[in-house]
Amino acid sequence: MRRRNSSVSFRVVQAVGLATLTTFLVAVYLRQERLSALHLLSVRRHDPAPDGKPQHQPAAADKRAPSAAAADGAVAATVKVVAQAAAKPLPEPWGSHHMFASPGAYGTCPKEWIEGSWTSPRSMGSATLPLTLEAQREIYEHQHPKDCSKAKYLIYRVVPNGIGAVFHVAGVGLHLALDLGRVFIEAPGTFLTNTKECGDRKTLDSCYFMPFAGCQPTAEQLRNAVQLFGHTPLDSHADAAVLIASHDSLLKVRPHAPRRFQERLQTTALQPKKHYYWWRAQSVAYMLRLRPEVRADLEARRKKTLAGPAPAPGCISVHVRHGDKGVEAETFDNPVYDRTASKVRALDPSRFTNQLFVSTEDPDTIEYFVNHTSSKWRTGFTRGVPRKPDRSRPNLSYMAEIGYYEEMLNSLLNLDLALECSAFVGSIYSNWVRLIDELRATLRCKADAVFADVRYENPHEMDLNW
Ligand SMILES: *[C@@H]1O[C@H](CO)[C@@H](O)[C@H](O)[C@H]1NC(C)=O
Numbered sequence: 001m002r003r004r005n006s007s008v009s010f011r012v013v014q015a016v017g018l019a020t021l022t023t024f025l026v027a028v029y030l031r032q033e034r035l036s037a038l039h040l041l042s043v044r045r046h047d048p049a050p051d052g053k054p055q056h057q058p059a060a061a062d063k064r065a066p067s068a069a070a071a072d073g074a075v076a077a078t079v080k081v082v083a084q085a086a087a088k089p090l091p092e093p094w095g096s097h098h099m100f101a102s103p104g105a106y107g108t109c110p111k112e113w114i115e116g117s118w119t120s121p122r123s124m125g126s127a128t129l130p131l132t133l134e135a136q137r138e139i140y141e142h143q144h145p146k147d148c149s150k151a152k153y154l155i156y157r158v159v160p161n162g163i164g165a166v167f168h169v170a171g172v173g174l175h176l177a178l179d180l181g182r183v184f185i186e187a188p189g190t191f192l193t194n195t196k197e198c199g200d201r202k203t204l205d206s207c208y209f210m211p212f213a214g215c216q217p218t219a220e221q222l223r224n225a226v227q228l229f230g231h232t233p234l235d236s237h238a239d240a241a242v243l244i245a246s247h248d249s250l251l252k253v254r255p256h257a258p259r260r261f262q263e264r265l266q267t268t269a270l271q272p273k274k275h276y277y278w279w280r281a282q283s284v285a286y287m288l289r290l291r292p293e294v295r296a297d298l299e300a301r302r303k304k305t306l307a308g309p310a311p312a313p314g315c316i317s318v319h320v321r322h323g324d325k326g327v328e329a330e331t332f333d334n335p336v337y338d339r340t341a342s343k344v345r346a347l348d349p350s351r352f353t354n355q356l357f358v359s360t361e362d363p364d365t366i367e368y369f370v371n372h373t374s375s376k377w378r379t380g381f382t383r384g385v386p387r388k389p390d391r392s393r394p395n396l397s398y399m400a401e402i403g404y405y406e407e408m409l410n411s412l413l414n415l416d417l418a419l420e421c422s423a424f425v426g427s428i429y430s431n432w433v434r435l436i437d438e439l440r441a442t443l444r445c446k447a448d449a450v451f452a453d454v455r456y457e458n459p460h461e462m463d464l465n466w
């Protein structure tokens with residue numbers, strides 16, 4: 001997941017360009033704050049479901065069929081204002097999702113998702129990336145064949161990496177499995193489960209997430225598994241019941257969306273070269289279906305650690321990634337994030353408030369926003385969770401020391417909180433920022449929200465990397 005070194009100095013030059021950026025943009029007349037408050041009101045009428053039962057999303061999100069969706073006056077009013085909000089987007093380049101070539105149609109936020117989808121009882125928008133529900137259902141059906149005796153499998157072994165990168169690479173494994181007509185299976189032994197809390201549940205989809213698949217290969221089939229090498233054509237070994245993916249085999253499909261979606265994606269407003277990123281979003285939305293006990297744990301951690309104002313409509317999520325400085329991607333200093341958040345707020349101060357939710361592994365960043373920008377921002381964050389003060393020390397050694405379960409749960413909590421905001425600031429070079437960006441535009445129905453990158457002035461021009 002490392003970026004090419006040759007592009008780093010170019011990026012530094014661009015970063016300096018960003019720092020000199022001064023002027024900004026027209027405020028429009030949307031009274032989003034009031035709208036969002038109404039929206040939240042109707043969302044709250046539905047009980048939070050930390051027990052992991054499939055959640056049925058509020059009718060407020062359905063702007064396609066307002067009369068059918070509105071059972072009572074409050075909901076009807078919300079539906080109406082949300083529909084108006086959608087009619088008045090911000091001016092470009094902020095008015096459409098950064099993957100879009102030009103303003104185009106979103107999907108409607110579904111009332112019902114596939115089982116276990118990680119939607120929020122607290123904060124949902126109204127627009128998804130095109131084809132989201134369709135894709136979620138198709139992945140689910142593909143992964144749960146009716147007759148397991150006829151199923152063939154692709155096994156993928158997770159390679160140690162940052163948590164965000166792990167999800168993204170696994171999503172390419174899921175892509176390859178779809179293309180090959182095989183059920184995607186995670187091999188046991190994933191490093192993130194190497195912790196007492198997971199016990200002998202040695203896969204992500206037994207310790208943290210709902211099972212990725214409804215069928216498993218037999219012991220006999222596993223004994224005859226065939227390894228797929230980079231030089232093996234992907235259509236060889238079609239008869240083998242079990243194939244084992246290699247990283248090289250993933251690289252072959254990585255730049256695309258799964259074959260079955262390609263034609264449909266051509267009919268959307270998405271830039272064709274970003275179709276693969278649409279898939280990153282769908283694959284993480286599918287995989288991150290939390291287990292009931294993980295949902296319950298997140299609720300408990302939220303009560304214990306959330307400090308400063310809780311995310312509220314109009315807040316801006318800021319994710320600052322400082323780990324592995326110089327090892328991985330280019331990093332940016334706190335004031336750059338601060339300025340980018342100000343730029344977002346200036347787009348429409350009635351829609352974006354002076355409230356931030358800051359997530360980061362760097363304790364200095366928390367200190368910066370909480371103690372040194374308090375005249376400007378009210379900052380929410382998680383208190384008392386382990387962070388990583390030494391930027392030069394590799395992530396992975398920190399993670400092992402903190403404990404993988406602890407790290408995973410605190411990361412998921414910060415992710416969930418970030419997704420409750422109305423706009424998003426970060427560096428798209430970070431896998432974690434991409435995860436925020438992917439989930440807000442799918443499961444949280446905020447595809448029409450602003451994402452502002454600390455380096456790219458125009459988000460449509462971002463290099464989305466892997
Ligand atoms: C370090 O952590 C960040 C997020 O916490 C992640 O995006 C990045 O990929 C990790 N790097 C490595 C080398 O694990």
Ligand SMILES: *[C@@H]1O[C@H](CO)[C@@H](O)[C@H](O)[C@H]1NC(C)=O
Nearest residue numbers: 363366367368370371372381
């Ligand atoms: C803010 O400053 C106070 C006083 O120096 C300190 O006790 C506190 O830990 C700081 N807060 C953060 C989040 O760093």
